[in-house]
Amino acid sequence: MTGNNEAITCPFDFSDALEFDPTLTDLMGRDAPVRIRLPYGAADAWLFTGFDAVKQVTTDQRLSRAAIVGHDYPRMTAEPIVSRESINVMDPPHSTRVRHLASQAFTQQHVDALRPRIVRLADQLLDEMEQHGAPADLVRHLSDPLPQHTVLDLLGIERQEWPRIQESVRQLLVVDPDHKETAATAKADLTAYFGKLVEQRRHAPGEDLISTMAAARDGEEQLDDRELAVMALTVALSGQDTATCQISNIAYLLLTRPELMEHLRHRPESLTEVLHELLRWIPFRKGVGIPRLALEDLELDGVRIRAGDFVHVSYLAANRDPRRYPDPHAIALDRPNSPHMTFGWGGHRCIAMPLAMAELEVAVGRLVERFPDLRLAVPAEEVRWDTGTIRRFPLDLPVAW
Numbered sequence: 001m002t003g004n005n006e007a008i009t010c011p012f013d014f015s016d017a018l019e020f021d022p023t024l025t026d027l028m029g030r031d032a033p034v035r036i037r038l039p040y041g042a043a044d045a046w047l048f049t050g051f052d053a054v055k056q057v058t059t060d061q062r063l064s065r066a067a068i069v070g071h072d073y074p075r076m077t078a079e080p081i082v083s084r085e086s087i088n089v090m091d092p093p094h095s096t097r098v099r100h101l102a103s104q105a106f107t108q109q110h111v112d113a114l115r116p117r118i119v120r121l122a123d124q125l126l127d128e129m130e131q132h133g134a135p136a137d138l139v140r141h142l143s144d145p146l147p148q149h150t151v152l153d154l155l156g157i158e159r160q161e162w163p164r165i166q167e168s169v170r171q172l173l174v175v176d177p178d179h180k181e182t183a184a185t186a187k188a189d190l191t192a193y194f195g196k197l198v199e200q201r202r203h204a205p206g207e208d209l210i211s212t213m214a215a216a217r218d219g220e221e222q223l224d225d226r227e228l229a230v231m232a233l234t235v236a237l238s239g240q241d242t243a244t245c246q247i248s249n250i251a252y253l254l255l256t257r258p259e260l261m262e263h264l265r266h267r268p269e270s271l272t273e274v275l276h277e278l279l280r281w282i283p284f285r286k287g288v289g290i291p292r293l294a295l296e297d298l299e300l301d302g303v304r305i306r307a308g309d310f311v312h313v314s315y316l317a318a319n320r321d322p323r324r325y326p327d328p329h330a331i332a333l334d335r336p337n338s339p340h341m342t343f344g345w346g347g348h349r350c351i352a353m354p355l356a357m358a359e360l361e362v363a364v365g366r367l368v369e370r371f372p373d374l375r376l377a378v379p380a381e382e383v384r385w386d387t388g389t390i391r392r393f394p395l396d397l398p399v400a401w
Contacts, residue, residue: 046309052323097218143393247363271364275361
């Protein structure tokens with residue numbers, strides 16, 4: 001890396017409820033991008049935080065995700081989460097082809113057809129919570145099971161396999177350095193499992209997402225078995241990870257900010273807009289995700305990046321950029337609809353976003369409708385938060401009604 005300034009050590013281990021990481025606030029306030037040192041990896045990285053700069057990084061083909069494979073790249077977890085065949089580390093035109101094929105399973109039309117299944121799952125879970133009686137843990141009754149059951153159901157995975165898949169996914173997201181071997185084993189097991197599943201669906205297709213992606217064509221093009229297995233794993237991972245955390249985080253905000261719950265009760269038609277503003281505001285993970293590698297010298301946002309430099313972006317910081325969002329640290333339900341970066345940007349924007357939004361709309365919509373007087377059963381400061389993974393979410397949410 002170039003430049004006289006030393007890299008800033010960034011553990012990004014802040015876990016205080018949904019407060020914004022002060023380290024990230026400090027980095028956002030600097031005049032130019034800085035170099036950071038993350039908990040794992042052999043090199044430093046440039047960090048870009050402004051909305052327009054992040055947009056530029058994520059769409060500049062001189063910055064490659066694919067080129068990080070084989071490098072001990074700067075990251076948050078002991079074991080790299082991505083597989084070399086993953087869409088997350090592909091560049092155009094290969095990634096364009098894979099995304100186009102895989103996204104045929106996540107069109108709005110296809111997700112709308114799946115919505116009744118999601119509603120049925122949500123209502124079953126809320127029925128069970130009602131039967132359990134207050135106080136009940138909303139995480140155990142809704143946030144955890146709904147996205148997991150939805151994505152595993154849609155992938156056509158047998159119910160008896162669900163606990164095993166859920167545990168392997170959890171192992172993959174732990175940040176503890178002593179956990180590297182366990183995480184590597186979990187990734188290998190999941191990759192092998194989905195490889196076998198793809199083989200089965202090629203011979204006996206069903207009504208599931210894997211069969212839909214297997215049948216997707218663009219002329220003569222289709223996904224090969226390895227691409228399909230890794231795509232199924234990616235869907236299982238992101239389908240459980242993001243939606244699970246966000247249902248819990250959004251529920252926590254509704255329970256601790258009565259004006260939000262009140263707004264949704266009186267204006268249920270505004271649900272989608274409210275969810276997007278909450279998704280913009282929530283610091284949904286710690287630090288940064290997957291970096292890019294500069295393939296040549298270039299200048300970005302006033303700094304000179306050399307070929308071989310790693311570049312990270314912060315979607316969290318971009319979502320709070322005051323040049324993009326007036327009063328960015330406030331939750332403003334009347335904020336004009338403006339795209340946010342919670343689902344990524346550019347060539348790596350989450351292809352399953354329509355499914356994730358459907359899950360959130362169903363979970364939050366049904367919760368508010370069925371339990372209009374829902375409240376926390378403990379003081380807010382007694383809610384326990386995850387500190388062991390790269391995610392930000394409450395471990396439990398005891399509620400009463």
